[in-house]
Amino acid sequence: MSFQEIFAQHQWQEISQQIYDKTETDVLFALQKKGKRDLEDFMALLSPAAEPFLEEMAVLSQRITQRRFGKVIQMYIPLYLSNECQNICTYCGFSLTNPIKRLTLTPEEVLSEVDIIKGYGFDHVLLVTGESTHVDVSYFKETLQLIRPFFSHISMEVQPLEETEYRQLIGEGLNTVYIYQETYGSLYDSYHPKGRKRNFEYRLETPDRLGKAGIHKIGLGCLLGLDDWRTDSWFTGLHLDYLEKQYWKTKFSISFPRIRPATGCIEPKVTLTNHQMVQLICAYRLFNENVELSLSTRETENFRNHVVTLGITSMSAGSKTDPGGYSLHQEALEQFTIEDNRSPQEIASILQSSGYEPVWKDWDMAMDMTA
Protein backbone atom coordinates (compact mmCIF):
# COMPACT_ATOMS: atom_id res chain seq x y z
CA MET A 1 0.00 0.00 0.00
CA SER A 2 1.38 3.44 -0.91
CA PHE A 3 1.51 6.23 1.63
CA GLN A 4 -1.14 8.10 -0.34
CA GLU A 5 -3.53 5.24 0.32
CA ILE A 6 -2.63 5.03 4.00
CA PHE A 7 -2.91 8.80 4.31
CA ALA A 8 -6.33 8.76 2.65
CA GLN A 9 -7.59 6.40 5.35
CA HIS A 10 -6.87 8.92 8.10
CA GLN A 11 -9.03 12.02 8.30
CA TRP A 12 -7.47 15.04 10.01
CA GLN A 13 -10.55 15.86 12.11
CA GLU A 14 -11.00 12.31 13.34
CA ILE A 15 -7.35 11.91 14.29
CA SER A 16 -7.38 15.23 16.03
CA GLN A 17 -10.49 14.24 17.98
CA GLN A 18 -8.91 10.93 18.99
CA ILE A 19 -5.84 12.73 20.28
CA TYR A 20 -7.88 15.18 22.33
CA ASP A 21 -10.02 12.33 23.70
CA LYS A 22 -7.04 10.48 25.17
CA THR A 23 -7.15 10.05 28.95
CA GLU A 24 -4.71 9.69 31.80
CA THR A 25 -5.20 5.91 31.60
CA ASP A 26 -4.10 5.91 27.96
CA VAL A 27 -1.02 7.95 28.85
CA LEU A 28 -0.08 5.63 31.72
CA PHE A 29 -0.56 2.62 29.45
CA ALA A 30 1.80 4.16 26.87
CA LEU A 31 4.37 5.14 29.49
CA GLN A 32 4.43 1.74 31.15
CA LYS A 33 4.46 -0.28 27.96
CA LYS A 34 7.25 -2.84 27.75
CA GLY A 35 7.43 -3.43 23.99
CA LYS A 36 7.51 -0.99 21.08
CA ARG A 37 5.08 1.87 21.44
CA ASP A 38 2.72 2.21 18.48
CA LEU A 39 0.76 5.01 16.83
CA GLU A 40 -2.01 4.64 19.40
CA ASP A 41 0.51 5.22 22.20
CA PHE A 42 1.98 8.12 20.24
CA MET A 43 -1.47 9.75 20.23
CA ALA A 44 -1.67 9.46 23.99
CA LEU A 45 1.82 10.90 24.47
CA LEU A 46 1.01 13.86 22.19
CA SER A 47 -2.32 14.53 23.86
CA PRO A 48 -3.18 17.20 26.44
CA ALA A 49 -3.72 14.30 28.87
CA ALA A 50 0.06 13.68 28.82
CA GLU A 51 0.95 17.21 29.94
CA PRO A 52 0.98 16.34 33.68
CA PHE A 53 3.43 13.49 32.93
CA LEU A 54 6.16 15.63 31.41
CA GLU A 55 8.79 14.73 34.02
CA GLU A 56 8.14 10.98 33.60
CA MET A 57 8.34 11.34 29.83
CA ALA A 58 11.60 13.28 30.05
CA VAL A 59 13.23 10.71 32.35
CA LEU A 60 12.28 7.84 30.04
CA SER A 61 13.24 9.73 26.91
CA GLN A 62 16.66 10.61 28.28
CA ARG A 63 17.32 7.03 29.36
CA ILE A 64 16.27 5.52 26.02
CA THR A 65 18.30 8.05 24.05
CA GLN A 66 21.44 7.52 26.10
CA ARG A 67 21.17 3.75 25.74
CA ARG A 68 20.65 3.90 21.99
CA PHE A 69 22.85 6.85 21.00
CA GLY A 70 25.16 7.34 23.99
CA LYS A 71 26.15 10.62 25.56
CA VAL A 72 27.04 12.28 22.29
CA ILE A 73 25.53 14.98 20.07
CA GLN A 74 26.24 15.14 16.35
CA MET A 75 27.15 18.66 15.23
CA TYR A 76 26.19 20.12 11.85
CA ILE A 77 25.86 23.52 10.21
CA PRO A 78 23.61 24.79 7.42
CA LEU A 79 25.14 26.34 4.33
CA TYR A 80 22.58 28.46 2.48
CA LEU A 81 23.39 28.44 -1.22
CA SER A 82 20.51 30.50 -2.55
CA ASN A 83 17.47 32.44 -1.41
CA GLU A 84 15.92 32.65 -4.88
CA CYS A 85 12.45 31.20 -4.73
CA GLN A 86 9.47 30.92 -7.05
CA ASN A 87 7.09 29.76 -4.34
CA ILE A 88 4.90 31.85 -2.15
CA CYS A 89 4.97 30.31 1.30
CA THR A 90 3.30 32.77 3.61
CA TYR A 91 5.51 31.83 6.60
CA CYS A 92 8.93 31.99 4.90
CA GLY A 93 11.41 34.82 4.48
CA PHE A 94 12.39 33.57 1.00
CA SER A 95 8.80 33.76 -0.27
CA LEU A 96 8.63 35.06 -3.88
CA THR A 97 6.86 38.33 -3.14
CA ASN A 98 9.14 39.33 -0.27
CA PRO A 99 11.17 42.34 -1.41
CA ILE A 100 14.54 41.02 -0.25
CA LYS A 101 17.80 40.92 -2.15
CA ARG A 102 18.15 37.58 -3.96
CA LEU A 103 21.42 35.79 -4.22
CA THR A 104 22.75 32.45 -5.43
CA LEU A 105 26.33 31.74 -4.44
CA THR A 106 28.97 31.33 -7.13
CA PRO A 107 31.54 28.53 -6.72
CA GLU A 108 34.04 31.05 -5.33
CA GLU A 109 31.50 32.31 -2.80
CA VAL A 110 30.63 28.73 -1.80
CA LEU A 111 34.31 28.05 -1.15
CA SER A 112 34.59 31.20 0.99
CA GLU A 113 31.69 29.92 3.09
CA VAL A 114 33.25 26.47 3.31
CA ASP A 115 36.50 27.98 4.47
CA ILE A 116 34.80 29.69 7.39
CA ILE A 117 32.65 26.78 8.51
CA LYS A 118 35.58 24.38 8.29
CA GLY A 119 37.39 26.84 10.56
CA TYR A 120 34.60 26.34 13.12
CA GLY A 121 35.40 22.61 13.08
CA PHE A 122 32.37 21.31 11.16
CA ASP A 123 32.56 18.16 9.11
CA HIS A 124 28.82 17.59 8.52
CA VAL A 125 27.12 20.23 6.38
CA LEU A 126 23.51 20.86 5.37
CA LEU A 127 22.99 22.61 2.01
CA VAL A 128 19.86 24.76 1.84
CA THR A 129 18.17 26.64 -1.00
CA GLY A 130 14.81 28.07 -1.96
CA GLU A 131 13.01 26.58 -4.95
CA SER A 132 14.04 28.13 -8.23
CA THR A 133 14.55 26.87 -11.75
CA HIS A 134 18.10 28.31 -11.86
CA VAL A 135 19.11 26.41 -8.76
CA ASP A 136 18.62 22.98 -10.24
CA VAL A 137 20.14 19.52 -10.26
CA SER A 138 23.15 20.58 -12.28
CA TYR A 139 23.87 23.38 -9.77
CA PHE A 140 23.54 20.86 -6.94
CA LYS A 141 25.86 18.41 -8.69
CA GLU A 142 28.50 21.03 -9.27
CA THR A 143 28.24 22.18 -5.67
CA LEU A 144 28.56 18.63 -4.32
CA GLN A 145 31.64 18.04 -6.47
CA LEU A 146 33.07 21.35 -5.28
CA ILE A 147 32.59 20.85 -1.55
CA ARG A 148 32.84 17.10 -0.99
CA PRO A 149 36.63 17.11 -0.49
CA PHE A 150 36.01 19.24 2.61
CA PHE A 151 33.26 17.30 4.38
CA SER A 152 32.55 13.79 5.67
CA HIS A 153 28.80 14.07 5.42
CA ILE A 154 26.60 16.21 3.16
CA SER A 155 22.86 16.67 3.50
CA MET A 156 20.40 18.85 1.61
CA GLU A 157 17.19 20.70 2.20
CA VAL A 158 16.00 21.85 -1.23
CA GLN A 159 12.96 21.45 -3.47
CA PRO A 160 11.56 17.93 -4.05
CA LEU A 161 13.28 16.19 -6.95
CA GLU A 162 12.72 13.15 -9.14
CA GLU A 163 14.07 9.72 -8.20
CA THR A 164 16.61 9.75 -11.07
CA GLU A 165 17.82 13.19 -9.97
CA TYR A 166 18.30 11.95 -6.42
CA ARG A 167 20.28 8.99 -7.76
CA GLN A 168 22.62 11.37 -9.57
CA LEU A 169 23.16 13.45 -6.44
CA ILE A 170 23.73 10.37 -4.27
CA GLY A 171 26.41 9.39 -6.78
CA GLU A 172 28.07 12.75 -6.09
CA GLY A 173 28.23 12.20 -2.34
CA LEU A 174 24.79 13.28 -1.09
CA ASN A 175 23.96 11.30 2.07
CA THR A 176 20.80 12.80 3.55
CA VAL A 177 17.77 14.76 2.36
CA TYR A 178 15.42 16.72 4.61
CA ILE A 179 11.95 17.11 3.20
CA TYR A 180 9.35 18.60 5.50
CA GLN A 181 5.69 18.30 4.65
CA GLU A 182 5.11 21.58 6.59
CA THR A 183 1.54 20.52 7.40
CA TYR A 184 -0.42 17.36 6.66
CA GLY A 185 -3.75 19.21 6.96
CA SER A 186 -6.01 21.03 4.56
CA LEU A 187 -4.51 24.43 5.41
CA TYR A 188 -1.52 23.41 3.27
CA ASP A 189 -3.15 25.05 0.22
CA SER A 190 -3.71 28.38 1.91
CA TYR A 191 -0.09 28.58 3.11
CA HIS A 192 1.20 27.81 -0.37
CA PRO A 193 -0.80 29.96 -2.80
CA LYS A 194 1.72 29.93 -5.65
CA GLY A 195 4.59 27.88 -7.03
CA ARG A 196 5.47 24.23 -7.47
CA LYS A 197 5.20 23.70 -3.75
CA ARG A 198 1.40 23.93 -4.14
CA ASN A 199 1.50 20.29 -5.17
CA PHE A 200 0.84 18.60 -1.82
CA GLU A 201 0.86 15.05 -3.20
CA TYR A 202 4.20 15.43 -5.00
CA ARG A 203 5.75 16.63 -1.77
CA LEU A 204 4.09 13.83 0.21
CA GLU A 205 5.60 11.22 -2.10
CA THR A 206 9.11 12.71 -1.98
CA PRO A 207 10.38 10.43 0.82
CA ASP A 208 9.29 7.45 -1.30
CA ARG A 209 11.32 8.71 -4.26
CA LEU A 210 14.29 9.17 -1.92
CA GLY A 211 13.86 5.70 -0.47
CA LYS A 212 13.70 4.15 -3.93
CA ALA A 213 16.83 6.06 -4.94
CA GLY A 214 18.66 4.42 -2.02
CA ILE A 215 19.39 7.51 0.08
CA HIS A 216 21.08 6.85 3.44
CA LYS A 217 18.92 9.14 5.54
CA ILE A 218 15.64 11.02 5.19
CA GLY A 219 14.63 13.88 7.47
CA LEU A 220 10.94 14.45 8.14
CA GLY A 221 8.99 17.05 10.03
CA CYS A 222 6.28 19.65 9.96
CA LEU A 223 6.46 23.35 10.58
CA LEU A 224 5.06 23.81 14.06
CA GLY A 225 2.56 26.63 14.21
CA LEU A 226 0.79 26.18 10.89
CA ASP A 227 -1.96 24.02 12.35
CA ASP A 228 -2.67 21.86 15.40
CA TRP A 229 0.82 20.61 16.30
CA ARG A 230 -0.36 17.40 17.95
CA THR A 231 -2.24 16.26 14.88
CA ASP A 232 0.52 17.31 12.47
CA SER A 233 3.11 15.47 14.54
CA TRP A 234 0.97 12.34 14.67
CA PHE A 235 0.79 12.35 10.87
CA THR A 236 4.58 12.74 10.78
CA GLY A 237 4.73 9.61 12.96
CA LEU A 238 2.38 7.79 10.59
CA HIS A 239 4.63 8.75 7.69
CA LEU A 240 7.75 7.63 9.59
CA ASP A 241 6.19 4.28 10.48
CA TYR A 242 5.30 3.61 6.85
CA LEU A 243 8.72 4.67 5.53
CA GLU A 244 10.68 2.59 8.03
CA LYS A 245 8.90 -0.56 6.93
CA GLN A 246 9.16 0.30 3.26
CA TYR A 247 12.81 1.40 3.12
CA TRP A 248 14.46 -0.74 5.75
CA LYS A 249 18.01 0.34 4.87
CA THR A 250 17.27 4.04 5.32
CA LYS A 251 17.78 6.03 8.52
CA PHE A 252 15.30 8.66 9.55
CA SER A 253 15.56 11.93 11.36
CA ILE A 254 12.87 14.22 12.74
CA SER A 255 13.06 17.98 13.11
CA PHE A 256 10.54 20.17 14.91
CA PRO A 257 10.94 23.71 13.63
CA ARG A 258 8.75 26.22 15.41
CA ILE A 259 7.74 29.17 13.22
CA ARG A 260 10.11 32.06 13.80
CA PRO A 261 9.69 35.68 12.84
CA ALA A 262 10.83 36.42 9.29
CA THR A 263 10.53 39.56 7.21
CA GLY A 264 7.05 39.97 5.70
CA CYS A 265 5.62 36.75 7.12
CA ILE A 266 2.48 35.61 8.88
CA GLU A 267 2.16 35.10 12.59
CA PRO A 268 1.82 31.43 13.61
CA LYS A 269 -1.75 30.17 13.89
CA VAL A 270 -0.86 28.30 17.04
CA THR A 271 2.14 28.72 19.30
CA LEU A 272 3.82 25.94 21.22
CA THR A 273 4.91 26.60 24.75
CA ASN A 274 8.30 25.30 25.85
CA HIS A 275 6.48 22.66 27.91
CA GLN A 276 4.71 21.45 24.78
CA MET A 277 7.96 21.44 22.81
CA VAL A 278 9.52 19.17 25.43
CA GLN A 279 6.42 16.98 25.38
CA LEU A 280 6.74 16.67 21.61
CA ILE A 281 10.45 15.76 21.68
CA CYS A 282 9.89 13.12 24.36
CA ALA A 283 6.77 11.76 22.62
CA TYR A 284 8.78 11.19 19.43
CA ARG A 285 11.54 9.44 21.37
CA LEU A 286 9.15 7.17 23.30
CA PHE A 287 7.34 6.35 20.06
CA ASN A 288 10.50 5.60 18.09
CA GLU A 289 13.67 4.71 19.96
CA ASN A 290 15.90 4.70 16.88
CA VAL A 291 14.93 7.87 15.05
CA GLU A 292 17.38 10.75 15.12
CA LEU A 293 16.02 13.97 16.61
CA SER A 294 17.51 17.23 15.43
CA LEU A 295 17.42 20.64 17.10
CA SER A 296 18.17 23.88 15.23
CA THR A 297 19.21 27.36 16.28
CA ARG A 298 15.61 28.48 15.93
CA GLU A 299 15.38 27.66 19.61
CA THR A 300 16.69 29.94 22.33
CA GLU A 301 19.97 29.48 24.20
CA ASN A 302 18.40 28.57 27.50
CA PHE A 303 15.95 26.13 25.95
CA ARG A 304 18.68 24.40 23.92
CA ASN A 305 20.97 24.13 26.94
CA HIS A 306 18.35 22.16 28.81
CA VAL A 307 16.56 20.19 26.14
CA VAL A 308 19.65 18.76 24.51
CA THR A 309 19.91 15.90 27.00
CA LEU A 310 16.25 14.91 26.78
CA GLY A 311 16.24 13.01 23.50
CA ILE A 312 18.09 15.10 20.91
CA THR A 313 20.81 13.43 18.83
CA SER A 314 22.03 16.22 16.57
CA MET A 315 22.15 19.99 16.63
CA SER A 316 23.34 22.90 14.55
CA ALA A 317 25.42 25.76 15.91
CA GLY A 318 26.67 29.10 14.70
CA SER A 319 24.08 29.02 11.89
CA LYS A 320 23.39 31.77 9.37
CA THR A 321 20.25 31.42 7.28
CA ASP A 322 21.20 33.76 4.45
CA PRO A 323 23.36 32.81 1.46
CA GLY A 324 26.86 34.13 2.04
CA GLY A 325 26.04 34.69 5.70
CA TYR A 326 29.36 33.39 6.97
CA SER A 327 31.69 35.26 4.65
CA LEU A 328 29.77 38.07 2.91
CA HIS A 329 28.11 39.58 6.01
CA GLN A 330 25.07 40.93 4.19
CA GLU A 331 21.88 41.59 6.08
CA ALA A 332 18.18 41.19 5.33
CA LEU A 333 18.50 38.04 3.23
CA GLU A 334 17.76 35.52 5.91
CA GLN A 335 15.08 32.82 5.92
CA PHE A 336 14.27 33.14 9.59
CA THR A 337 15.71 34.76 12.70
CA ILE A 338 18.30 32.84 14.66
CA GLU A 339 17.59 32.72 18.39
CA ASP A 340 20.82 31.07 19.51
CA ASN A 341 23.74 33.12 18.21
CA ARG A 342 26.48 31.43 20.23
CA SER A 343 29.56 30.19 18.45
CA PRO A 344 30.01 26.48 17.70
CA GLN A 345 32.83 26.39 20.26
CA GLU A 346 30.59 27.86 22.96
CA ILE A 347 27.93 25.26 22.18
CA ALA A 348 30.53 22.51 22.26
CA SER A 349 31.76 23.54 25.69
CA ILE A 350 28.19 23.75 27.00
CA LEU A 351 27.60 20.22 25.76
CA GLN A 352 30.75 19.02 27.47
CA SER A 353 29.74 20.64 30.73
CA SER A 354 26.38 18.82 30.45
CA GLY A 355 28.27 15.53 30.19
CA TYR A 356 27.95 15.14 26.41
CA GLU A 357 30.64 14.77 23.78
CA PRO A 358 30.10 16.92 20.68
CA VAL A 359 30.81 14.68 17.68
CA TRP A 360 32.04 16.52 14.59
CA LYS A 361 32.65 13.49 12.38
CA ASP A 362 30.48 10.40 12.32
CA TRP A 363 30.56 9.44 8.69
CA ASP A 364 33.08 9.18 5.90
CA MET A 365 32.68 10.28 2.32
CA ALA A 366 34.34 6.98 1.35
CA MET A 367 31.12 5.27 2.46
CA ASP A 368 29.04 7.36 0.07
CA MET A 369 31.32 7.18 -2.93
CA THR A 370 31.40 3.41 -3.46
CA ALA A 371 27.69 3.02 -4.27
Add this chain to the structure above:
Amino acid sequence: MLTIQGKQLNSRLFLGTGKFCSNEVMRDALLASQSELVTVALKRVKLQGSNDSMLDYLNLENVNLLPNTSGVRTAKEAVFLAELAREALETNWVKLEIHPDPRYLLPDPLETLTATETLAKKGFIVLPYINADPVLCKRLEEVGTAAVMPLGSPIGSNQGLETKAMLEIIIEQSNVPVVVDAGLGAPSHAAEAMEMGADAVLVNSAIAVARDPVMMANAFRQAVLAGREAFEAGLGPVTKEANATSLTEFLNVS
Protein backbone atom coordinates in the same frame (compact mmCIF):
# COMPACT_ATOMS: atom_id res chain seq x y z
CA MET B 1 46.14 -16.11 27.16
CA LEU B 2 44.00 -15.56 24.10
CA THR B 3 45.61 -15.88 20.70
CA ILE B 4 44.09 -14.53 17.49
CA GLN B 5 46.13 -15.14 14.34
CA GLY B 6 49.32 -15.33 16.34
CA LYS B 7 48.59 -12.17 18.33
CA GLN B 8 48.58 -12.84 22.06
CA LEU B 9 46.20 -10.89 24.27
CA ASN B 10 46.22 -10.93 28.07
CA SER B 11 42.70 -9.60 28.36
CA ARG B 12 39.59 -11.37 27.10
CA LEU B 13 37.59 -8.16 27.32
CA PHE B 14 37.39 -6.07 24.16
CA LEU B 15 36.01 -2.55 24.35
CA GLY B 16 34.04 -0.38 21.98
CA THR B 17 34.74 3.35 22.01
CA GLY B 18 31.41 4.86 20.97
CA LYS B 19 28.81 6.64 23.09
CA PHE B 20 31.19 7.96 25.77
CA CYS B 21 30.45 11.38 27.27
CA SER B 22 34.02 12.51 26.64
CA ASN B 23 37.30 11.24 25.26
CA GLU B 24 38.86 11.50 28.73
CA VAL B 25 36.24 9.22 30.26
CA MET B 26 36.63 6.80 27.35
CA ARG B 27 40.37 6.61 27.93
CA ASP B 28 40.01 6.17 31.70
CA ALA B 29 37.42 3.43 31.25
CA LEU B 30 39.67 1.71 28.77
CA LEU B 31 42.57 1.79 31.21
CA ALA B 32 40.35 0.46 34.02
CA SER B 33 39.15 -2.41 31.83
CA GLN B 34 42.76 -3.44 31.05
CA SER B 35 41.50 -4.32 27.58
CA GLU B 36 44.15 -4.72 24.91
CA LEU B 37 41.88 -4.61 21.89
CA VAL B 38 39.52 -1.70 21.26
CA THR B 39 37.25 -1.12 18.33
CA VAL B 40 37.08 2.27 16.72
CA ALA B 41 34.49 3.22 14.12
CA LEU B 42 36.24 4.33 10.95
CA LYS B 43 33.47 6.85 10.33
CA ARG B 44 34.44 8.61 13.56
CA VAL B 45 38.10 9.15 12.68
CA LYS B 46 39.84 11.15 10.03
CA LEU B 47 41.23 8.78 7.44
CA GLN B 48 43.08 11.53 5.65
CA GLY B 49 45.40 13.95 7.35
CA SER B 50 46.43 13.78 10.96
CA ASN B 51 45.35 15.26 14.28
CA ASP B 52 42.40 13.10 15.11
CA SER B 53 41.53 13.83 18.72
CA MET B 54 39.81 10.50 19.34
CA LEU B 55 42.80 8.50 18.08
CA ASP B 56 45.12 10.57 20.25
CA TYR B 57 43.26 9.33 23.31
CA LEU B 58 43.60 5.73 22.16
CA ASN B 59 47.32 5.92 21.65
CA LEU B 60 48.11 3.84 24.76
CA GLU B 61 50.61 1.17 25.60
CA ASN B 62 49.24 -2.38 25.19
CA VAL B 63 46.12 -1.11 23.42
CA ASN B 64 45.63 -2.39 19.89
CA LEU B 65 43.14 -0.75 17.57
CA LEU B 66 40.50 -2.81 15.83
CA PRO B 67 38.93 -0.52 13.20
CA ASN B 68 35.30 -1.31 12.44
CA THR B 69 33.34 -0.68 9.28
CA SER B 70 30.12 0.42 10.99
CA GLY B 71 27.90 2.35 8.58
CA VAL B 72 28.58 0.36 5.42
CA ARG B 73 25.71 -1.53 3.83
CA THR B 74 27.44 -3.86 1.38
CA ALA B 75 30.54 -6.06 1.05
CA LYS B 76 31.87 -3.71 -1.61
CA GLU B 77 31.66 -0.68 0.68
CA ALA B 78 33.21 -2.65 3.54
CA VAL B 79 36.19 -3.78 1.48
CA PHE B 80 36.76 -0.25 0.19
CA LEU B 81 36.69 1.19 3.71
CA ALA B 82 38.91 -1.56 5.16
CA GLU B 83 41.54 -0.83 2.54
CA LEU B 84 41.45 2.89 3.38
CA ALA B 85 41.79 2.01 7.06
CA ARG B 86 44.73 -0.26 6.43
CA GLU B 87 46.58 2.66 4.86
CA ALA B 88 45.47 5.28 7.32
CA LEU B 89 45.81 3.36 10.57
CA GLU B 90 48.53 0.96 9.49
CA THR B 91 46.77 -2.18 10.69
CA ASN B 92 45.45 -5.14 8.76
CA TRP B 93 43.00 -5.99 11.52
CA VAL B 94 39.38 -5.18 10.80
CA LYS B 95 36.13 -5.73 12.61
CA LEU B 96 33.69 -6.29 9.83
CA GLU B 97 30.32 -4.70 10.55
CA ILE B 98 27.87 -4.73 7.69
CA HIS B 99 24.46 -3.78 8.94
CA PRO B 100 22.24 -2.34 6.26
CA ASP B 101 19.43 -2.09 8.82
CA PRO B 102 20.08 1.21 10.62
CA ARG B 103 17.59 0.57 13.42
CA TYR B 104 18.64 -2.65 15.09
CA LEU B 105 22.03 -2.70 13.35
CA LEU B 106 21.64 -6.38 12.59
CA PRO B 107 24.43 -7.79 10.44
CA ASP B 108 23.82 -8.95 6.88
CA PRO B 109 25.11 -12.56 6.72
CA LEU B 110 25.45 -12.73 2.93
CA GLU B 111 27.42 -9.51 2.52
CA THR B 112 29.52 -10.38 5.58
CA LEU B 113 30.52 -13.76 4.17
CA THR B 114 31.46 -12.21 0.82
CA ALA B 115 33.49 -9.43 2.43
CA THR B 116 35.26 -11.81 4.81
CA GLU B 117 36.40 -13.95 1.92
CA THR B 118 37.63 -10.96 -0.10
CA LEU B 119 39.41 -9.32 2.83
CA ALA B 120 41.02 -12.56 4.04
CA LYS B 121 42.43 -13.07 0.54
CA LYS B 122 43.81 -9.55 0.62
CA GLY B 123 45.69 -10.36 3.82
CA PHE B 124 43.37 -8.83 6.41
CA ILE B 125 42.75 -10.32 9.84
CA VAL B 126 38.98 -10.29 9.78
CA LEU B 127 36.71 -10.40 12.82
CA PRO B 128 33.13 -10.32 11.55
CA TYR B 129 30.14 -9.20 13.62
CA ILE B 130 27.35 -11.69 12.91
CA ASN B 131 24.08 -13.00 14.15
CA ALA B 132 24.42 -16.08 16.35
CA ASP B 133 24.22 -18.47 13.42
CA PRO B 134 26.32 -21.66 13.80
CA VAL B 135 26.26 -22.52 10.11
CA LEU B 136 27.41 -19.03 9.12
CA CYS B 137 30.30 -19.43 11.59
CA LYS B 138 31.47 -22.59 9.83
CA ARG B 139 31.13 -20.92 6.43
CA LEU B 140 33.22 -17.98 7.71
CA GLU B 141 35.89 -20.40 8.94
CA GLU B 142 36.04 -21.91 5.46
CA VAL B 143 36.78 -18.52 3.90
CA GLY B 144 39.50 -17.61 6.37
CA THR B 145 37.96 -15.64 9.20
CA ALA B 146 40.25 -14.95 12.17
CA ALA B 147 37.45 -15.16 14.73
CA VAL B 148 33.68 -14.94 14.87
CA MET B 149 31.76 -12.29 16.78
CA PRO B 150 28.18 -13.47 17.28
CA LEU B 151 25.72 -11.19 19.04
CA GLY B 152 24.17 -11.94 22.43
CA SER B 153 21.20 -9.70 21.65
CA PRO B 154 20.68 -6.60 19.48
CA ILE B 155 23.51 -4.10 19.82
CA GLY B 156 23.05 -1.52 22.54
CA SER B 157 20.00 -3.32 23.91
CA ASN B 158 21.58 -4.53 27.18
CA GLN B 159 19.37 -7.62 27.01
CA GLY B 160 22.13 -10.15 27.65
CA LEU B 161 22.49 -13.59 26.11
CA GLU B 162 19.16 -13.94 24.31
CA THR B 163 20.87 -16.13 21.70
CA LYS B 164 22.31 -18.52 24.29
CA ALA B 165 21.18 -21.78 22.66
CA MET B 166 22.90 -20.83 19.38
CA LEU B 167 26.00 -19.47 21.12
CA GLU B 168 26.48 -22.84 22.83
CA ILE B 169 26.52 -24.59 19.46
CA ILE B 170 28.88 -22.00 17.98
CA ILE B 171 31.34 -22.37 20.88
CA GLU B 172 31.14 -26.16 20.69
CA GLN B 173 31.88 -26.26 16.96
CA SER B 174 34.31 -23.41 16.44
CA ASN B 175 37.91 -23.74 15.33
CA VAL B 176 38.47 -20.00 15.66
CA PRO B 177 38.03 -17.77 18.72
CA VAL B 178 34.44 -16.89 19.56
CA VAL B 179 33.93 -13.33 20.79
CA VAL B 180 30.44 -12.63 22.08
CA ASP B 181 29.60 -9.15 20.91
CA ALA B 182 26.62 -6.87 21.46
CA GLY B 183 23.83 -6.84 23.98
CA LEU B 184 25.92 -7.53 27.09
CA GLY B 185 24.27 -5.11 29.48
CA ALA B 186 25.78 -6.16 32.81
CA PRO B 187 28.97 -7.79 34.10
CA SER B 188 26.88 -10.89 34.92
CA HIS B 189 26.06 -11.25 31.20
CA ALA B 190 29.76 -11.12 30.36
CA ALA B 191 30.58 -13.63 33.07
CA GLU B 192 27.86 -15.94 31.76
CA ALA B 193 29.30 -15.81 28.23
CA MET B 194 32.77 -16.59 29.57
CA GLU B 195 31.47 -19.44 31.73
CA MET B 196 29.94 -20.94 28.61
CA GLY B 197 33.39 -21.01 27.03
CA ALA B 198 33.41 -17.92 24.87
CA ASP B 199 37.00 -16.87 24.18
CA ALA B 200 36.29 -13.20 24.76
CA VAL B 201 33.50 -10.62 24.94
CA LEU B 202 33.13 -7.16 23.48
CA VAL B 203 31.38 -4.48 25.54
CA ASN B 204 30.59 -0.87 24.74
CA SER B 205 27.19 0.63 25.65
CA ALA B 206 26.97 -0.93 29.09
CA ILE B 207 30.21 0.77 30.07
CA ALA B 208 29.86 4.03 28.10
CA VAL B 209 26.38 4.82 29.36
CA ALA B 210 26.86 3.71 32.97
CA ARG B 211 26.63 6.39 35.65
CA ASP B 212 30.32 5.77 36.33
CA PRO B 213 31.89 4.29 33.18
CA VAL B 214 35.32 3.83 34.78
CA MET B 215 33.96 1.83 37.69
CA MET B 216 31.78 -0.18 35.33
CA ALA B 217 34.79 -0.98 33.14
CA ASN B 218 36.54 -2.37 36.18
CA ALA B 219 33.44 -4.41 37.06
CA PHE B 220 33.42 -5.94 33.58
CA ARG B 221 37.13 -6.67 33.85
CA GLN B 222 36.55 -8.68 37.00
CA ALA B 223 33.48 -10.43 35.60
CA VAL B 224 35.38 -11.57 32.53
CA LEU B 225 38.24 -12.89 34.67
CA ALA B 226 35.82 -14.68 37.00
CA GLY B 227 33.82 -16.15 34.14
CA ARG B 228 36.92 -17.42 32.40
CA GLU B 229 38.28 -18.97 35.61
CA ALA B 230 34.95 -20.66 36.24
CA PHE B 231 35.03 -22.11 32.72
CA GLU B 232 38.57 -23.39 33.19
CA ALA B 233 37.75 -24.74 36.65
CA GLY B 234 34.86 -26.70 35.20
CA LEU B 235 31.38 -25.85 36.39
CA GLY B 236 29.53 -28.54 38.30
CA PRO B 237 26.42 -30.00 36.72
CA VAL B 238 23.11 -28.28 37.34
CA THR B 239 20.50 -30.48 39.01
CA LYS B 240 17.03 -29.70 40.18
CA GLU B 241 16.83 -32.38 42.84
CA ALA B 242 19.27 -32.39 45.69
CA ASN B 243 19.64 -36.19 45.99
CA ALA B 244 17.95 -38.09 43.26
CA THR B 245 17.32 -41.68 44.13
CA SER B 246 19.50 -43.88 41.99
CA LEU B 247 17.64 -45.75 39.32
CA THR B 248 20.45 -48.32 39.00
CA GLU B 249 21.12 -48.97 42.69
CA PHE B 250 19.30 -52.31 42.38
CA LEU B 251 22.18 -53.62 40.25
CA ASN B 252 24.46 -53.51 43.28
CA VAL B 253 22.12 -55.52 45.48
CA SER B 254 23.06 -59.13 45.44
